[in-house]
Amino acid sequence: METIQGISEFKSSKPTIITIGTFDGVHIGHNKILERLINNAKQSDLNSAVLTFFPHPRMVLQKDADIKLLNTLEEKKQILEHIGLDYLIVHPFTTSFSRLSALEFVRDILVNQLKVKKVIIGYDHRFGRNRNANINDLISYGNTFDFEVEQIPVQEIDEVSVSSTKIRKALLAGDIESANAYLGYEYMLTGAIKKGKGLGKQIGFPTANLDIDETYKLIPDNGVYIVKSFMDHKTVYGMMNIGFNPTVSGKEKSIEIHFFDLNEDLYYKKVQVFLLKKIRDEHKFESIEYLSAQLEKDKITSLDFISQL
Structure with missing residues (x-):
């Protein structure tokens, strides 16, 4: 796995299949999504990539100094290193980045910079300035810019959300064995x-x-x-x-x-x-x-x- 610091540093002639998210904890709920991503990449001869952001968007947009994450950035890299991913792209999340329109994000970043041919994403994914674009907008952009969008089913997204909540609650209660079971490590x-x-x-x-x-x-x-x-x-x-x-x-x-x-x-x-x-x-x-x-x-x-x- 190659870690890329910043979208502009990504250089590849082969198109990518990508998923986007914070992936905090990289737990068993995330693993289903990542396995799908990697298997799709192998079948389609594409590079598999995770686009994530640091600092966490809430730290920047909400000035939420109390937010607690399950993984540090280095720990996240360490965990993802072993799953067979081609690229981990860590992009600095800033106020100016958050102001990109949905069109700018898709055209300039996903298509022109990351050479995306397929996006695997949750049904509830929102993006662009003020998070005003949704999965239907992304599908429409896919038709325009010639990339496929695969929705992660509601049930799997709910599992990811539930897993993250359960892990945090377990850790704060000292129930390490339950937390480890949800994490998978x-x-x-x-x-x-x-x-x-x-x-x-x-x-x-x-x-x-x-x-x-x-x-x-x-x-x-x-x-x-x-x-x-x-x-x-x-x-x-x-x-x-x-x-x-x-x-x-x-x-x-x-x-x-x-x-x-x-x-x-x-x-x-x-x-x-x-x-x-x-x-x-x-x-x-x-x-x-x-x-x-x-x-x-x-x-x-x-x-x-x-x-x-």
Whole structure:
């Protein structure tokens, strides 16, 4: 898969079959659409392409600073890399871009720039300035500019919508196993390891403090989770706490991971953790000793779960 940063950078002599959307989470609902896209491309000898936008349109048009996404842009690229797509086109979404008329979008971008021969899109897709054009307009443009439009059935679009809603609700409730089932893969958090206060090391549970740059990334419910990561071509398991460390009167939310059987300096390294299961809520314990005793229990619970994978 080739990632193209900006529509103007797309160069291909072969026509494309394309779908358009934010594809946040790239979950099992999306996969049906993407499989259809890729199979169509192979049958018709076309390049398969996903046109997506960043920042998310709502961040630009609604100034919605509180919007939380399931994937960072880099995570989205990582997931799409493995499905057989030819091109991921990431176009900067700006106010000026949003003002393109429907005709300008179709003629100048889809037809002239992306050489589209087929668009696979939802029945409820809207586009152009103020989103005033719909699927019927797109079909009409297809007749004018000689490309086909295939509508994704209502049921499949509803499945995508329902899946996204269910994933968010599950993550915010700490129900990682349900979220992972809807996603079709383990929910991930990606960031750099920063220095913490060192309390974990003092009580026998050294932690790596994960710093996520992307403020729009959805962070699951506070609590303790079983996680895994991949380091030096091997799987490393651990347990992770999301929360405020109330036992030591923590003031800021943190994400701290204690990796089992890992004796490595991770400071400032980029780490990606995959969440497997939540084992308990975050609690304020009477003392550091009580906290340490609970962490021992958490480790036993985690290792028992891991042994059954």
